[in-house]
Amino acid sequence: MASSPTHPPLPPKPSEPLPSDCCGQGCMPCVQDIYEQELKTWKRECERIRRGVGPEEASSVLSPDSYSPCTLVAVRSETHDTNVYRCRPADGQVLRARPGQHLILKLETEKSSITRQYTILLPPRYDQESSSELSEFEVMIKLYPEGRASKIIAATWYVGQVAHWRGPIGGLEYSTNSVQFVVIFAVGTGVLPMIPVVESIVGDDEEEARVEALLGFRSMREVLAKQRWKDIAGYWNVKVDIFLSQDEGGDGNVRHFGEIHRRKMGPEDIAPRIERAKQRDTLFLVCGTTDFEKFVIGLLKASSIPECRIKKF
Ligand SMILES: Cc1cc2nc3c(=O)[nH]c(=O)nc-3n(C[C@H](O)[C@H](O)[C@H](O)COP(=O)(O)OP(=O)(O)OC[C@H]3O[C@@H](n4cnc5c(N)ncnc54)[C@H](O)[C@@H]3O)c2cc1C
Secondary structure, three states, rough: OOOOOOOOOOOOEOOOOOOOHHHOOOOOOOOHHHHHHHHHHHHHHHHHHHOOOOOOOOOOOOOOOOOOOEEEEEEEEEEEEEEEEEEHHHHOOOOEEOOOOOEEEEOOOEEEEEEEEEOOOOOOOOOOOOOOOOOEEEEEEEOOOOOHHHHHHHHHHOOEEEEEEEEEOOOOOOOOOOOOOEEEEEEEHHOHHHHHHHHHHHHOOOOOEEEEEEEOOOOOOHHHOHHHHHHHHOOEEEEEEEEEEOOOOOOOHHHHHHHEEEEOOOOOHHHHHHHHHHOOEEEEEEEOOOHHHHHHHHHHHHHHHHHOEEEEE
């Protein structure tokens, strides 16, 4: 008869990403980096449990290196398939984040665990200097009918549930007036990191950079964070263009966004912006599906835009 272990059950081993999970574009961190970090954390945790040592004392700030339990305190619907989840870290932990950063969510499945990355939706008018610590944070998550994480979130995330997060990671290091022009190409949930980034630019009284944002969605009902984009589009130094690839029209209340184009964002929209921006000191921000990012970065490189002027989220 097999002897039962004398220690509590070990956590499930993280699942290895599939080759198709990597977009091959040098993301930082790449899915493989995240997997290796997960594996190290898992081995450390198993070793700790086997040796009967108690959990490490929690730090007061959410950390990129270890997961913290966070309680779901509110859920609100953003669109038909996207929700905003408000989470409160346990034990009075806080989150220190800057615009464009994301967190890593770990979800346990029966046999293993999976991780997914989600942008921190910093509050509007978030001031890094005066309110750099958040006792609650929000993420906006689009749920895909066939998505592995999506299915778990849709089935199990109710107020009071606990989820495990680590971070923050990534983000944009931007200092006031470091460029003259910021051009954004983003589609779908890729627009989310751009919101706090642009808000931090327009919220800075000293900032003189102009921002041009080209945002793509399938239809008006899929536009994410409508009110925040409307507010952003109201600033003197921002121009927002929304591309709706499958929208037939009919929504009259759209003028506050700036310009609405009822077609897919294409090279005829992107290339002239790159050419125009080349005459000024410009930073290009890109985020969206793998294909979209490859396509835009290809156009930027073909126009000899140096890598230090391109930020992919
Ligand atoms: C840095 C970073 C930040 C991110 N921030 C957010 C965020 O704030 N909000 C958010 O909702 N997502 C965000 N994502 C995407 C997120 O991490 C997951 O990839 C997404 O939630 C799908 O996970 P899943 O397990 O449900 O789907 P998977 O099981 O991984 O995929 C199943 C199917 O869903 C579809 N799918 C998956 N991801 C996408 C996508 N991004 N676009 C189009 N189709 C897709 C595909 O058809 C795919 O075949 C971010 C990703 C990165 C890398």
